[in-house]
Amino acid sequence: MATLVQTLPAAFLLSAAYASASAQVPPSCRLDDEGGKAAASTIRLAMKAYAAIGKPLPFDDVVSNPKAAPPGSDALALYVVADASASSTGKDGCIFRKPALVKGEELDVASVRGGCVAAAGRMEIRCSSEAVQMFGQQGGRPGRTNPALLYVLAHELGHILQRRPGEYAGRVEPIDLKQAQQAKLAVLRDSCDPGLLKAEEDADRLAVQVLVKLLPDSPYREPVFSARGSVLWGADQLNLAANNWRKTSLEREFISQPKPHRSFVPIEFPTPAPAVQSNAKRFVCDVLTKKTGVVYYPGRATTHPALELRMQRVAEALRPLAASLPKADTQLEYKSVAVLQEQLSDVFTFMYQENGRYLEAVQSAICTKINSDRPTEGCTGN
Numbered sequence: 036m037a038t039l040v041q042t043l044p045a046a047f048l049l050s051a052a053y054a055s056a057s058a059q060v061p062p063s064c065r066l067d068d069e070g071g072k073a074a075a076s077t078i079r080l081a082m083k084a085y086a087a088i089g090k091p092l093p094f095d096d097v098v099s100n101p102k103a104a105p106p107g108s109d110a111l112a113l114y115v116v117a118d119a120s121a122s123s124t125g126k127d128g129c130i131f132r133k134p135a136l137v138k139g140e141e142l143d144v145a146s147v148r149g150g151c152v153a154a155a156g157r158m159e160i161r162c163s164s165e166a167v168q169m170f171g172q173q174g175g176r177p178g179r180t181n182p183a184l185l186y187v188l189a190h191e192l193g194h195i196l197q198r199r200p201g202e203y204a205g206r207v208e209p210i211d212l213k214q215a216q217q218a219k220l221a222v223l224r225d226s227c228d229p230g231l232l233k234a235e236e237d238a239d240r241l242a243v244q245v246l247v248k249l250l251p252d253s254p255y256r257e258p259v260f261s262a263r264g265s266v267l268w269g270a271d272q273l274n275l276a277a278n279n280w281r282k283t284s285l286e287r288e289f290i291s292q293p294k295p296h297r298s299f300v301p302i303e304f305p306t307p308a309p310a311v312q313s314n315a316k317r318f319v320c321d322v323l324t325k326k327t328g329v330v331y332y333p334g335r336a337t338t339h340p341a342l343e344l345r346m347q348r349v350a351e352a353l354r355p356l357a358a359s360l361p362k363a364d365t366q367l368e369y370k371s372v373a374v375l376q377e378q379l380s381d382v383f384t385f386m387y388q389e390n391g392r393y394l395e396a397v398q399s400a401i402c403t404k405i406n407s408d409r410p411t412e413g414c415t416g417n
Contacts, residue, residue: 061116061145062128063102067164070115071099073171074162074188077180078113081189084248085196090241092196094158111195112159115167118146150280151187153194160191169283170276180254182246182269183276186349189245193238210330216323220405223322226332227402239345243352250353251360262360270346270353270384277342295331296321298397304389311393315400320414333394347391350384357384 078097085092097111119135121143128145142148150170151162170184210222249255250269257265294300298318303310322330333343404410 060101061114061161064127064129065117065119065145066100067115067117067167068100070162070164070167070171071113074115074167074184075099075113077184077188078111078192080249081185081192081245084189084245085192085241087248088244090196092192110158112157114159114161115164116145116147116161117164118142151191153191158195160188160195166280169280181272181276182250182255183273185249185255186242186246186273189242190238193241194234196241197234197237208332210322210332212322212325212328212330219322220410223319223401223405227406239348243348246349247352247356251356261362263357263362266353266357266360267384270349270387273349274346274387277345281342295333299333299394301390301393304386304393306393306396311396312400315397315404316413319401319404319410323411324414343394344391346387350387350391354384354388
């Protein structure tokens, strides 16, 4: 996992330690059986959807939290692990004090970083218990099937299908402005490599296809809303859960993620092309000419697509699907609520689309500028 600034950052070293530990079965005292049941049930639904779209997965069943050796090659091993800070666990890996997560401390090696991760070379997915709880809840109603958990696990199943490791979470990357201009320029140019994200984007596309296949019907059909509103509600649930995870996981995983540079925050939809160019220029000029501070950049092609781009693709797939389904009708018990939700969710999914389109446009403009012969042209003092 690479950052845009350091060669061997702390996040990489932690990931390396986790990769080594993840080859071992997690301590049974750390396994979340309820979370395992919820995640396994969701994976079984996703397995059927993968088969229906012509992408059958290379296993026949999922075994939740196997206490002994992992199952054979025809089954997926799923571990849902309670996370803990290093100072809260003993030599046996068990948690000996509560709360297990200590503010300002890094996670221990048995914990799962990135929400859920697909293992390299094994039919195995590991999830953070906290991530399963957060993505699995629906409007504060425990037990309801949540499209957000479906999307996250379907993404990891995409990596299993690719036979490569992966994780759901993506991050904003820091650029230290004290670096020499050529070093900062190299950082930006590296981030524009179009090949770095292909596997992650492919996994996202598969996850979106699973959403399209499953959301219109039970158990994801929300009976309070119309068929159309229920699908749009699924997109809202995914966005809410992903934003909550992004906020809470940063401190939990000992990784800071302040707000990105203001150029990545649109103020109107759709954003006019001149505004896109102006914002891209402002970002490049700030990075290449300023000499103090740190800028945070949701890189165009680092390790994972930004949440905004993921939500754009989800919205682009679900809005047409929703439009093909019936709207609120007189038979709904809460028709007024259903109509309001239908209208609001349609606005929200439009915003998800436009926000993602803006981010893609401004990142494309940044890459064009920094790959030109004079990337600082037009900057103050140049």
